[in-house]
Amino acid sequence: MIEIKNVTKSYVKNKKTIDNLNLQIKDGEIFGFLGPNGAGKTTTIKMITGILKIDEGDILIDGKSIKESPVDAKMSFGFVPDSPDMFLKLKGIEYLNFIADIYKVPAEDKKERIEELSKEFEIYENLNEQIQSYSHGMRQKILIIGVLLHEPKNWILDEPLTGLDPKSAYDLKEMMKSHSKKGNTVFFSTHVLEVAEKLCDRIGIINQGKLIFVGTYEEMKEQFKGNNSLEEIFLEMTEK
Amino acid sequence: MKETLILSKILLKNSLNINNGKSKLKATAKKLLVFFAVAYIACVMGFLSVELINTLKTVNQTGIFLSLCLILTVAVSLIRSIISSLQLLYFSKDIEYLLPLPISALKIVLAKFNVIIISSYVLEIFTLAIPLIIYGIYMMQEVHFFIMTGIVFMFLPIIPTILSALISIVLMRFTNIFKNKDTVQYITVIMAFVLVIVMQFYIMNNSEMTEFMFANKLLEVDGIAKELSNYVIIVKQAFISLTEFEGLEYVKNAILLVGESITVYLLTGLLTAKTYIKSATNITSVKRVKNAKLNISKRSIARSYIDKEVKMLFRTPAFFLNTVLPIFILPVLLVLPFIDVDMASAEDISIAIKIISENLQNTMGLAIILCIMLFLYIFNYISVTSISREGENAIIMKYLPIDLNKQCRYKAVPGFLLNLFPILLVTIGIKFIFSVNNIFILEILLIGLILNVFINYCGVLIDIINPKLHWTTEYSVVKQNINMLWYMLFMIALGFAIFAICSCFDNIHIVTMLLIAILAITIAFLDNFVKQYNINLFKKIS
Numbered sequence: 001m002i003e004i005k006n007v008t009k010s011y012v013k014n015k016k017t018i019d020n021l022n023l024q025i026k027d028g029e030i031f032g033f034l035g036p037n038g039a040g041k042t043t044t045i046k047m048i049t050g051i052l053k054i055d056e057g058d059i060l061i062d063g064k065s066i067k068e069s070p071v072d073a074k075m076s077f078g079f080v081p082d083s084p085d086m087f088l089k090l091k092g093i094e095y096l097n098f099i100a101d102i103y104k105v106p107a108e109d110k111k112e113r114i115e116e117l118s119k120e121f122e123i124y125e126n127l128n129e130q131i132q133s134y135s136h137g138m139r140q141k142i143l144i145i146g147v148l149l150h151e152p153k154n155w156i157l158d159e160p161l162t163g164l165d166p167k168s169a170y171d172l173k174e175m176m177k178s179h180s181k182k183g184n185t186v187f188f189s190t191h192v193l194e195v196a197e198k199l200c201d202r203i204g205i206i207n208q209g210k211l212i213f214v215g216t217y218e219e220m221k222e223q224f225k226g227n228n229s230l231e232e233i234f235l236e237m238t239e240k
Numbered sequence: 241m242k243e244t245l246i247l248s249k250i251l252l253k254n255s256l257n258i259n260n261g262k263s264k265l266k267a268t269a270k271k272l273l274v275f276f277a278v279a280y281i282a283c284v285m286g287f288l289s290v291e292l293i294n295t296l297k298t299v300n301q302t303g304i305f306l307s308l309c310l311i312l313t314v315a316v317s318l319i320r321s322i323i324s325s326l327q328l329l330y331f332s333k334d335i336e337y338l339l340p341l342p343i344s345a346l347k348i349v350l351a352k353f354n355v356i357i358i359s360s361y362v363l364e365i366f367t368l369a370i371p372l373i374i375y376g377i378y379m380m381q382e383v384h385f386f387i388m389t390g391i392v393f394m395f396l397p398i399i400p401t402i403l404s405a406l407i408s409i410v411l412m413r414f415t416n417i418f419k420n421k422d423t424v425q426y427i428t429v430i431m432a433f434v435l436v437i438v439m440q441f442y443i444m445n446n447s448e449m450t451e452f453m454f455a456n457k458l459l460e461v462d463g464i465a466k467e468l469s470n471y472v473i474i475v476k477q478a479f480i481s482l483t484e485f486e487g488l489e490y491v492k493n494a495i496l497l498v499g500e501s502i503t504v505y506l507l508t509g510l511l512t513a514k515t516y517i518k519s520a521t522n523i524t525s526v527k528r529v530k531n532a533k534l535n536i537s538k539r540s541i542a543r544s545y546i547d548k549e550v551k552m553l554f555r556t557p558a559f560f561l562n563t564v565l566p567i568f569i570l571p572v573l574l575v576l577p578f579i580d581v582d583m584a585s586a587e588d589i590s591i592a593i594k595i596i597s598e599n600l601q602n603t604m605g606l607a608i609i610l611c612i613m614l615f616l617y618i619f620n621y622i623s624v625t626s627i628s629r630e631g632e633n634a635i636i637m638k639y640l641p642i643d644l645n646k647q648c649r650y651k652a653v654p655g656f657l658l659n660l661f662p663i664l665l666v667t668i669g670i671k672f673i674f675s676v677n678n679i680f681i682l683e684i685l686l687i688g689l690i691l692n693v694f695i696n697y698c699g700v701l702i703d704i705i706n707p708k709l710h711w712t713t714e715y716s717v718v719k720q721n722i723n724m725l726w727y728m729l730f731m732i733a734l735g736f737a738i739f740a741i742c743s744c745f746d747n748i749h750i751v752t753m754l755l756i757a758i759l760a761i762t763i764a765f766l767d768n769f770v771k772q773y774n775i776n777l778f779k780k781i782s
């Protein structure tokens with residue numbers, strides 16, 4: 001469960017990048033976060049994950065405030081950032097070892113999970129190579145495996161599907177579904193409207209730092225009767 | 241032509257990281273800091289120059305001074321550019337953005353050359369501009385001399401720099417083992433270091449330090465220089481254009497120098513453009529590995545984190561070569577001249593050692609030893625670049641579930657560990673050379689260790705407050721990082737503080753305890769401060 005309470009953020013004075021944002025992502029829910037470029041999606045995600053300081057308001061993850069008890073809050077989510085170019089000098093396996101140690105994955109589970117996940121994502125053969133030799137999608141996969149490895153209750157993913165091949169994208173979507181079925185939370189941003197439509201239990205649309213819609217796909221259709229496709233609705237909503 | 245200039249300008253700005261919207265005050269502070277550092281070095285150079293000119297006056301050979309500066313400039317720009325041209329031509333991130341642009345290969349190469357040349361002007365200020373201007377004023381030269389100095393300044397480094405660029409282009413083109421870009425960097429820099437050590441050995445072996453002998457030595461060096469300049473034509477031409485002011489000989493030589501430089505510049509550009517683009521698109525820094533067994537083991541958070549830090553440090557050539565290697569090489573370079581003492585003076589030295597031994601075991605001796613230690617610590621930039629080195633990835637510090645103050649502690653560890661080398665060097669050196677008692681050695685060791693903790697932790701903090709995260713080449717993090725300057729100033733201030741404290745007491749044990757207590761309390765205080773201040777301290781990282 002992720003609760004965003006009255007959050008405001010400005011990078012520069014007098015210009016609110018995020019303006020009084022309220023959002024609650026419940027357990028067992030896949031939540032898609034949509035919005036045009038520069039709307040504030042990454043900024044929001046950075047505040048949830050403790051990368052950016054929150055100017056006003058607070059964010060709770062499983063009831064733990066990222067402001068007050070950051071380490072506890074960080075323990076209960078896994079995060080895939082939008083740019084996967086990280087730890088390039090480490091080998092894949094070294095990165096996974098590092099993550100498992102940091103998140104205190106029990107020794108007995110560690111080996112099994114690493115092998116299982118990396119085989120699932122077809123990256124097992126490359127684990128002994130440095131991440132700098134990986135393609136964009138492979139880098140993304142290694143970060144995603146890193147998240148799955150420590151089995152956090154909450155997944156926070158910034159544009160996780162860009163760059164994945166069809167099979168891996170399919171796998172990831174299936175994993176998101178099964179994760180949420182177990183009563184966990186998935187929060188991700190995307191530009192792909194069909195994904196949001198088919199995968200998400202609820203969607204939120206943000207534009208210029210303000211939340212302009214939250215609800216299910218059906219509710220949105222209801223609200224905009226004239227339009228048929230999500231694309232048209234999206235364009236109408238954000239075109240102001 | 242215009243395109244090339246624009247491109248050079250952008251590349252230069254990008255590599256210097258000039259445009260990063262800072263507040264005016266901070267930008268001014270930074271400029272001031274750089275200004276003072278430059279002014280300081282300039283003063284030192286100026287002082288040395290005057291001394292040298294005076295010495296040479298005793299043998300009526302002031303011209304040697306000029307040829308020394310010229311040779312030095314050529315040598316320095318050659319050696320320095322081998323490293324920087326590899327880095328700028330092949331290993332900077334901007335290549336990926338440049339190659340798809342509709343700009344001809346020649347223009348890209350020339351723009352890259354320009355950047356390399358301009359960056360060698362910076363060193364030339366110290367090896368040529370300042371000494372020559374001082375020479376000019378001191379020897380009361382006429383306007384010609386200064387105009388010629390300007391021309392020589394502009395054109396002398398061009399050929400050496402282009403030559404080294406050519407060397408690296410040829411290397412990258414024809415050598416298969418060099419396909420791996422990490423290997424190239426290790427090899428070239430280590431070669432350069434070996435060269436410097438050999439040169440130092442050579443010079444030290446031949447030097448005797450009375451002023452007259454020294455001047456004679458210089459004559460000998462001048463002989464070599466003359467010999468060399470038969471081959472290095474540009475030095476000869478530069479020399480003539482700076483000295484032969486009767487007739488038009490100097491104008492002729494200056495024109496030749498300028499003409500040759502421009503020809504070499506353009507010709508090399510024309511000849512290498514195609515090759516360069518081809519090999520720049522053809523390098524990787526990846527070693528193929530046979531599928532070895534996966535190594536999966538569980539370790540504590542601290543172990544794992546520190547292990548990651550060390551791996552990233554050692555596996556990035558630019559970082560390793562600029563932060564780790566100097567810790568070992570520089571003390572050796574500094575110690576070498578003392579090892580190589582003349583046998584004739586052995587007796588004097590043993591007397592000197594005896595006198596020092598008797599006077600070492602007091603608070604002032606302690607202060608001096610600690611300052612020597614601090615001086616050796618200055619070459620260790622691991623902690624003060626620990627955040628900057630991560631570049632844009634530094635944000636992971638903020639979402640990992642580890643307290644930020646703990647991460648700071650972990651980040652200070654590699655620097656701490658590598659500093660054990662200078663500590664051992666100093667303590668073992670003192671133990672074996674001077675006869676001092678073991679308690680004194682132990683005290684040095686203890687203070688050295690806690691000092692080591694302190695400075696590394698402070699290094700990390702300096703870097704956190706203002707990290708350089710957006711860089712195009714790894715070299716700029718460890719070469720053009722203002723934090724390194726701050727760190728140096730901090731160490732100097734610390735040295736003065738230690739002197740001040742030591743001079744207040746007579747009893748070594750009291751001073752030792754006092755220093756340890758002060759340092760320990762400060763460390764605890766800082767650690768607590770980081771914990772309290774937490775995310776506010778890290779706001780530059782996002």
Ligand SMILES: Nc1ncnc2c1ncn2[C@@H]1O[C@H](COP(=O)(O)OP(=O)(O)OP(=O)(O)O)[C@@H](O)[C@H]1O
Nearest residue numbers: 011012017035036037038039040041042043044782
């Ligand atoms: N470091 C920064 N400094 C100043 N302004 C920033 C910074 N990062 C983002 N912004 C501004 O904040 C706004 C929101 O950016 P954000 O990255 O959150 O957008 P986004 O919704 O993730 O867009 P995209 O779909 O392109 O990823 C933009 O207007 C951007 O210009």
Ligand SMILES: [Mg+2]
Nearest residue numbers: 041042043082
């Ligand atoms: Mg974004």
